[in-house]
Amino acid sequence: MSGEETPALSCLVTGASGYIGGRLAPELLEAGHRVRCMVRSPEKLRDFPWAGRVEAVRGDVTDPESLGEALRGIDVAYYLVHALRTGEDFEQTDRKAARDFADRARAAGVRRIVYLGGLTPADVPERELSAHLRSRAEVGEIFLRSAVPATVLRAAVVVGSGSASFEMLRYLTERLPVMVTPSWVGTRIQPIAVRDVLRYLVGSARMPDEVNRAFDVGGPDVVTYEQMMRRYAVTARLPHRLILRVPMLTPRLSSLWIGLVTPVPPSLARPLAESLRHEVVCREHDIAQYVPDPPGGPIGLDRALALALQRVREAQVATRWSSAALPGAPSDPLPTDPDWAGGSLxxxxxxxxxxxxxxxxxxxxxxxxxxxxxxxxxxxxxxxxxxxxxxxxxxxxxxxxxxxxxxxxxxxxxxxxxxxxxxxxxxxxxxxxxxxxxxxxxxxxxxxxxxxxxxxxxxxxxxxxxxxxxxxxxxxxxxxxxxxxxxxxxxxxxxxxxxxxxxxxxxxxx
Structure with a gap:
């Protein structure tokens, strides 16, 4: 901690074995907070380098009875659980889990809930949103209407090694010098570096009690997915990519295409592809009132891409292979990331x-x-x-x-x-x-x-x-x-x- 001495907070991280949760826990520790991680299987945390510095408890957001002990004595509860799957009941499951979590947080005296959701388009009726985006938006609203003050951060594509959306970008661009792509590659999006996502999450812990609202969070660049692929190719020092759009590729066909070209599972690729049909651009940057921008502002796309690539750094210098085994920054892959994360090896x-x-x-x-x-x-x-x-x-x-x-x-x-x-x-x-x-x-x-x-x-x-x-x-x-x-x-x-x-x-x- 810097500046005036402030008391440490007790923070609960749900989804601690996931992509964001596994990177948030050490950032909270670095900020001087006490961290408790709630996971369905505590043994999943063994491979994280910070595992010995946190308290691990067994729990599941779909099991209300397990939440009481996990939330006891907690000041700030981070809700980082999402159902990245399809099916008739997943929206209902997410809805009930969020309501139960908010109720148990109120009963435990939690001071704030922090939720990382998805950025939704302003001019698209809710019924036309993908089920994935619609469910994330609903979970955010549940927390904002609860009795516990909430911070809802809404992000589009998170750029960092291990992020599902980034890995999809990586594999498509690296493996296909000529791409026949769905029309959604022309959709405008506002990507954000994982370092900035974590900075906003950590900073949200100390928001004033009266703040109860959602914030759009994104990087400084607004681009299409096609432009992201081209800029990735430049950063990765790949030859120019030829991209041809085919409008008849549905989200289902898109997910099958992604599954054929990349190791990202189709069950994960489909909700991602469905979400990319809509333009997702930040409408405000009010988060800076509570979590000030660093000198130079949020990380731009090109630097975020360079940080996410293990073989390329900002100076275009190949990293040592040994660095891949010991993650030194949020952008680096973790040993616990999925097998398909981190690029082809x-x-x-x-x-x-x-x-x-x-x-x-x-x-x-x-x-x-x-x-x-x-x-x-x-x-x-x-x-x-x-x-x-x-x-x-x-x-x-x-x-x-x-x-x-x-x-x-x-x-x-x-x-x-x-x-x-x-x-x-x-x-x-x-x-x-x-x-x-x-x-x-x-x-x-x-x-x-x-x-x-x-x-x-x-x-x-x-x-x-x-x-x-x-x-x-x-x-x-x-x-x-x-x-x-x-x-x-x-x-x-x-x-x-x-x-x-x-x-x-x-x-x-x-």
Whole structure:
């Protein structure tokens, strides 16, 4: 907290294992508040890096009896639960859950309810709204009419890695250089960066008691979905996308099309596609009276897109692969995000138990490349090096700085040492010409067995494709991975055994 010292608030986060909830909890903690998370299965929180700093309680907004304990002693209750599904009863379920939550919050003495809903068009009759938007609007009205003061934030498309609407944008743009699209790609929308959404949510906790209203929240850019796709392509350094609109694609057909092209489930894609039929643009920016804009104002679309991309930062610099495992910002993916979040990622994993010491295994790993070679199919590596030089790459000519030792930043043939943990991990980032980004990791793990010490060799090749060409590249080379990567793992294991034997002979008294 900054400025004048203010007492911490007790905050309840429902939907804490979801996209927004999983990012809101640490932001509330950072603001100095106490946080309680209500989830149907508390064990779902185990993988969140902040799990040990919050109180987890079991509860479900559709089970009124479970709400009393969750809301006891709470000052601000965040309602971040939505039924992103279709069916005849989902609107009724959402309606009843919101009413029960408001009633139990009043009984528990909660001072404020904060709800994140959807931005609705001003000139469209309620009956013409998608069921998804209509239900979100109704839930907001229920809270505003309740006995507990409420803040209802209405947002359109949230831009952040893991957001369903952003992931749909990511996959469509990356995988299709030519797109036959529904007419809704011409609809105007006002996207907002997830960082700004979280800033508004955290700031809403301290709104004056007399404030009971909805606020439109959005970024500074009003664009069509087509423009968003084109700007994503520029940010992701993809070639120009050709987009052709076809008016006869219904929301149902659109969801099937999205499901065919992307890993976003059709059950999730359909309500998103239905919502995009309507223009959703903010009509006011009154939220700034209570949660002031940061210097420079809310985050613009291009910066939001850059922040949401793991391989691109504001300076257009590829991030370290290791950053993907430890989210450092709300825009980063979390380990708990759905499998389809975070963009396409291809991985080849190999593991072998080695009857040699971890030290001998590490000696082989650290000595890889240069004159020592890559321990598999030398002709394939040589051909790959020649091809790389043919298209202007560095090829294999750089070799190694030192025949036995590596350090971070060293060039290693057409790789660069990105991370090294002596005796344990070597991570290389590819610098050959590729339609994407690639890493190669090699681990030496000690394994204790009754007979003594041995090691486990783990190898992981990771490829993050850029555009359709990137996917085609991986699919074209993957049949050879068993020979190249499989052979590499086996030969490294054999070389470690040989190194161990040499060390043992050298240690014998003459």
């Amino acid at each position: 291809y991985v080849d994993r190999r593991a072998l138990d080695v009857e040699a010491s971890p030290q001998a295994l590490w000696q082989v790993i650290e000595g890889i490349g240069g004159d020592n070679g890559w321990y598999s199919f030398p002709l394939a590596w040589a051909v790959r090096g020649w091809l790389d030089r043919l298209v202007g790459g560095v090829g294999l000519r750089r070799g190694r700085r030192d025949a036995a030792r590596l350090r971070v930043g060293d060039s290693l043939d057409f790789w660069r040492v990105e991370e090294i943990e002596p005796g344990r991990l070597l991570r290389l980032r590819a610098e050959m010409r590729l339609p994407g980004l690639a890493w190669l990791e090699m681990h030496a793990d000690p394994v204790s067995v009754p007979a003594g010490s041995r090691a486990r060799y783990r190898q992981r090749a990771v490829f993050h494709p850029r555009g359709l060409l990137g996917h085609l590249y991986w699919w074209s080379v993957s049949p050879f991975h068993a020979v190249v990567f499989g052979g590499m793992a086996r030969n490294i294991a054999r070389a470690a055994l040989h190194a161990d034997a040499q060390a043992a002979r050298a240690a014998r008294p003459s």
